[in-house]
Structure formats: C-alpha cells, structure tokens
Amino acid sequence: MTTVRDKNIDEEAASLRAAMVRELRDLEAITADSVAGAVAAVPRHLFAVGEPLKAAYAANQALVIKRDEDGTALSSLSATHIQAVMLEQAGIEPGMRVLEVGSGGYNAALIAELVGKEGASISVDIDAEIVERARKCLDAAGxxxxxxxxxxxxxxVPELAPFDxxxxxxxxxxxxxxxxxxLSERGRIVVPLRMRGLTRSIAFDRAxxxxxxxxxxxxxxLCGFVPMQGAGAYTERLIHVTDGLALRVDDQKQDFDTDALAAxxxxxxxxxxxxxxxxxxxxLExxxxxxTPEMVMLHGSKDLVDQGLLALSVTRGVPALVSGGSFAYRTKRANEETGGFESGVLAHGPDAEQVAARYAELLRRWASDHQRRGAARISYRPMPAGTAEPSQGVVAKRLGAVAFSWS
Ligand SMILES: C[S@@+](CC[C@H](N)C(=O)[O-])C[C@H]1O[C@@H](n2cnc3c(N)ncnc32)[C@H](O)[C@@H]1O
Structure with missing residues (x-):
C-alpha cells in the first residue's frame, strides 16, 4: 500500500533523478537517449537502502555496501556517473544478453531497461551477502x-552464455x-583494467x-573500482626503498637496487x-x-616532500623512470606566458642526466604528437599463461599482453 509519505518520497526521488540525468548530460557522461531513459526510469534510492535520497542521487557518489575487517571497501554501489559512462561504452541494444560482473542491483536494473523484454540482464557476484542484497533490491524495484x-x-557464467x-x-x-x-562473435567487453598502477575502463571488441x-x-x-576478489585477484608489488619512499610495480620479475635508490x-x-x-x-600519465617497463609508480611521503627531497606529485603516485640506482619523475611549473603549466623532470642518482633526458623527451613527444583525449589505441592479445613479456608500449599480463599505440 502506498502511504502519503511514500508518495512524497517517490515524488522527491523522481525530481532528484531527473536532475541527475540533466547533470550527467551536461557532464557528457550521458549522450545516448537510451542511457538517459534507463537512468530516468530506475529508482536508484531503492538500491541505496538506508541512505539519504540526496546521496542516492548524487551523480558522482559511490556508496560503500561492505568493507573488510581493515575497512577496505569490498563492495559498493558505483557512482551513476561511471555506470553511465560504461553503459555508453558498452552500446547495449534491445534484445542483447548482458553479463554484469559485480552486483549491486542498480546497474543490472539499468541494463534490464536497455535490453528490454527480449533481452537478458544477468549479474554475477562472488559474495553471497551481496547477491542476496541485490536480489532483494531488484525485487523491491520491480x-x-x-x-x-x-x-x-x-x-x-557458462550456463547462461553466450553474452553480447x-x-x-x-x-x-x-x-x-x-x-x-x-562472448558472442560480435560481443564487447567493458572492463576496468589495471595497467602499471593505472585503471581505465576499456571497451574491447574482437579484432x-x-x-x-x-x-x-x-x-x-578514467575510473576507479573495488578490486577483483577470488582467483582473478592480483596484488601489485609494493617495493620499500627507504622510509617514506616506495615503488608500486606490476611485474613480478623486475629487480630493483633499493639501496642505490635510497642513496x-x-x-x-x-x-x-x-x-x-x-x-x-x-x-599523459x-x-x-x-x-616502457622501466616506468613504475613512485610513491613518496609528505615528510620527504617537506624535507625538500621530493616534489608534491609523489604523494599521489607518479610514473617514474627507474634505471639502476637512478630515477626520474615528472613535475610542473606555472607558465606565465600561456597561463598554463610547463612539464619538467626531477632526477636523482649517478645517471640522473640520462634518465631525465629520456623522460623529458617523452614529455615533449606526448605534448607535440598526442596531447588530446582518447589518443591511445589499446589492444589485448590472449597468450598461453605466463608467456607475455613486457616491452615498449606493452604491458604483460598473465594470460595475455596489453599493447598501446598512440595517434
Ligand atoms: C563496485 S561493486 C559492483 C557494483 C554494482 N555493479 C552496482 O550496481 O553498483 C563490485 C562487486 O564485485 C564483486 N566481485 C569482486 N570480485 C569478484 C569476482 N571474482 N567475481 C564476482 N564478483 C566479484 C564484489 O563482491 C562487489 O560486490
């Protein structure tokens, strides 16, 4: 039975939802009418149980559903912004069979709107509690x-495959x-893939x-997600160099002279x-x-920045070119003439000049040839497990290699 209060909530939710769709269109996260229609139709607040309506309809807000004992988020209701972006990347059409990996209920409901009665929205999650919660929310929302x-x-989910x-x-x-x-022959995978510490939602089609x-x-x-659990989980190496300085590295085999780097x-x-x-x-990042595989993520503490040893960019992590006991990373300074910034390099170690010169050359090449959005063409070649080797423009994975070319 709909009470007067429920009616008020529904009306307020509908108006917040309409405002969110307008905002997402303004941000160009939504360009397709089909995606706008889905976001306008699904009552997101019914998947954000216990949250204020404003939080449920804040376009950029993810809502954490479950944390582990250390407080790390294991499951969240992703922000509508990234969900809309990924649905646009997916290009879902009526009648398609779609598999969503990771369930919150809401995104699966958006997919159900997009595929319509003739299609199928299937969602899989490793966590029984999350599956149960998603099921309840989906049923409550119809x-x-x-x-x-x-x-x-x-x-x-082989028993329900193939997926478009x-x-x-x-x-x-x-x-x-x-x-x-x-994946069906003309299928597409949209996946937030982590490569050398950076995650991008990539829409892959078969060549x-x-x-x-x-x-x-x-x-x-650009995107950020809670990490994959289970057999596909992967922990990057965090290599301690000295107090307040570490390297985050994808490759399990790469060696570093940490004593020389600490000096x-x-x-x-x-x-x-x-x-x-x-x-x-x-x-640019x-x-x-x-x-190049010599590029790893450098993470430094605010303490080392305050001591004047490192620039502020290291506190969030910055690509650093490491060669033997020397390393270089990027920085920037205001350019009075243009009102923008100029990129630069800070380098340490016996080969500081060489690593700085190589890094500066990359900065110049990017600025002259590739400085725009979407200039990378990314491919993934499946390979027998453990055979992919990192090389220039190639990030090795266990089951294949990700290759980059820039236009
Ligand atoms: C960001 S949440 C999913 C959000 C959801 N799509 C929504 O509608 O907002 C990520 C989910 O992935 C799930 N997950 C992590 N590793 C998984 C795996 N190997 N297989 C299936 N689900 C997994 C987590 O349990 C978590 O619930």
Missing amino acids: YEQVQVVRADAVAG RIIVTAGAWDIPSAWLDQ GGGSEEELVSDSYR AVRSARLEVWSGAAFDLPDE LFLATN
Whole structure:
C-alpha cells in the first residue's frame, strides 16, 4: 500500500533523478537517449537502502555496501556517473544478453531497461551477502527478470552464455579466458583494467569484426573500482626503498637496487624543464606509465616532500623512470606566458642526466604528437599463461599482453 509519505518520497526521488540525468548530460557522461531513459526510469534510492535520497542521487557518489575487517571497501554501489559512462561504452541494444560482473542491483536494473523484454540482464557476484542484497533490491524495484548468480566471475557464467556484452564492475588486472569464450562473435567487453598502477575502463571488441582472438579498443575512460576478489585477484608489488619512499610495480620479475635508490633520493636533485605544455594529466600519465617497463609508480611521503627531497606529485603516485640506482619523475611549473603549466623532470642518482633526458623527451613527444583525449589505441592479445613479456608500449599480463599505440 502506498502511504502519503511514500508518495512524497517517490515524488522527491523522481525530481532528484531527473536532475541527475540533466547533470550527467551536461557532464557528457550521458549522450545516448537510451542511457538517459534507463537512468530516468530506475529508482536508484531503492538500491541505496538506508541512505539519504540526496546521496542516492548524487551523480558522482559511490556508496560503500561492505568493507573488510581493515575497512577496505569490498563492495559498493558505483557512482551513476561511471555506470553511465560504461553503459555508453558498452552500446547495449534491445534484445542483447548482458553479463554484469559485480552486483549491486542498480546497474543490472539499468541494463534490464536497455535490453528490454527480449533481452537478458544477468549479474554475477562472488559474495553471497551481496547477491542476496541485490536480489532483494531488484525485487523491491520491480526487476524480478534480472538473474543474479553467485560465482567467482573468473569462470564467467557458462550456463547462461553466450553474452553480447560483458560489463565488469570490479577492478580487473587481466582478462580471464572464460570471458572471451563466453562472448558472442560480435560481443564487447567493458572492463576496468589495471595497467602499471593505472585503471581505465576499456571497451574491447574482437579484432577483424569478430573473426580474430585479439581484442581492440578505441574507447577508454578514467575510473576507479573495488578490486577483483577470488582467483582473478592480483596484488601489485609494493617495493620499500627507504622510509617514506616506495615503488608500486606490476611485474613480478623486475629487480630493483633499493639501496642505490635510497642513496639517490638523498643526493643532489637535477631539474630539467621540457618546454612542453603540461595538460590532461590522466592522459599523459597513461602515455608515460605504459611506454616502457622501466616506468613504475613512485610513491613518496609528505615528510620527504617537506624535507625538500621530493616534489608534491609523489604523494599521489607518479610514473617514474627507474634505471639502476637512478630515477626520474615528472613535475610542473606555472607558465606565465600561456597561463598554463610547463612539464619538467626531477632526477636523482649517478645517471640522473640520462634518465631525465629520456623522460623529458617523452614529455615533449606526448605534448607535440598526442596531447588530446582518447589518443591511445589499446589492444589485448590472449597468450598461453605466463608467456607475455613486457616491452615498449606493452604491458604483460598473465594470460595475455596489453599493447598501446598512440595517434
Ligand atoms: C563496485 S561493486 C559492483 C557494483 C554494482 N555493479 C552496482 O550496481 O553498483 C563490485 C562487486 O564485485 C564483486 N566481485 C569482486 N570480485 C569478484 C569476482 N571474482 N567475481 C564476482 N564478483 C566479484 C564484489 O563482491 C562487489 O560486490
């Protein structure tokens, strides 16, 4: 029975929802009418139980559903902004069969709106509690047709395959072969893939219009997700250099001379300015981090910054070129003439000049040739487990290699 209070809540929710759709259109997270229609239709607050309506309809707010004992988020209702972006990347059409990896209920309901009566929205989660919660929320919101399955998605959901779209909503480090096996010929996988410490939501299609094993993409977007659990979980190495300084590294085999690097950080610092504009930091970061396997993420403490040993950029992590006992990383300074910024390099160690020169050359190359959104073309080539090798523009994964080319 709908009470007067429920009616008020429904009306307020509908008005907040309409405002959220307008905001997402303004932000260009939504460009397709189909996605706008889905976001306008699904009552998100019924998937954000116990949260204020304003939080449920804040376009950029993720809501944590479950944390582990250390307080790390294991499951969240993703922000509508990134959900809309990924649905746009997926290009879902009526009648499609879509698998969502990671369940909150809400995104699966959006998918149900997009595929319509003839299609199928299937959601899989590794966590029984999350599956139960998603099921309850979907039923309460009237999406009984959505199937929610409990399983480790590393094996996909073979009993309900094939899928025209697989949308992954947990941070993945690799692409399990089951996803490729269960993808229809002209299918697409949208996956937040972590590469050398950076995550991008990448929309992959099979090369050759579906005839080849290789996946190709010309759409990638900045995003952040809770990490994949289960057999596909991957922990990056955190290499301690000295108090307040660490390297975050993807590659399990790469060796570092940590004693020499610890000495280098306390040695004189070389500063080199590139003469190139510093802009679009997320695109630049992707270019730098994936350029060479010698590029790893450098993380430094505020303490070392305050001591004048490192620049502020290291506190969030910055791609650093490490060669023997020397390293270089990027910085920036205001450019009075343009009103923007100029990129530069800070380097330490016996080969500071060489690493700084190599880094500055990359900064200049990016600024002159690739400084725009979406300049990377990303591909994924499945390979026998453990055989992929990192090289220039190639990030090695366990089950394949991610290759970058820049236009
Ligand atoms: C960000 S949440 C999903 C949000 C959801 N799609 C929504 O509608 O907002 C990520 C989910 O991925 C799940 N997950 C993590 N690893 C998984 C795995 N290997 N297989 C299936 N689900 C997994 C987590 O339990 C968590 O619930």
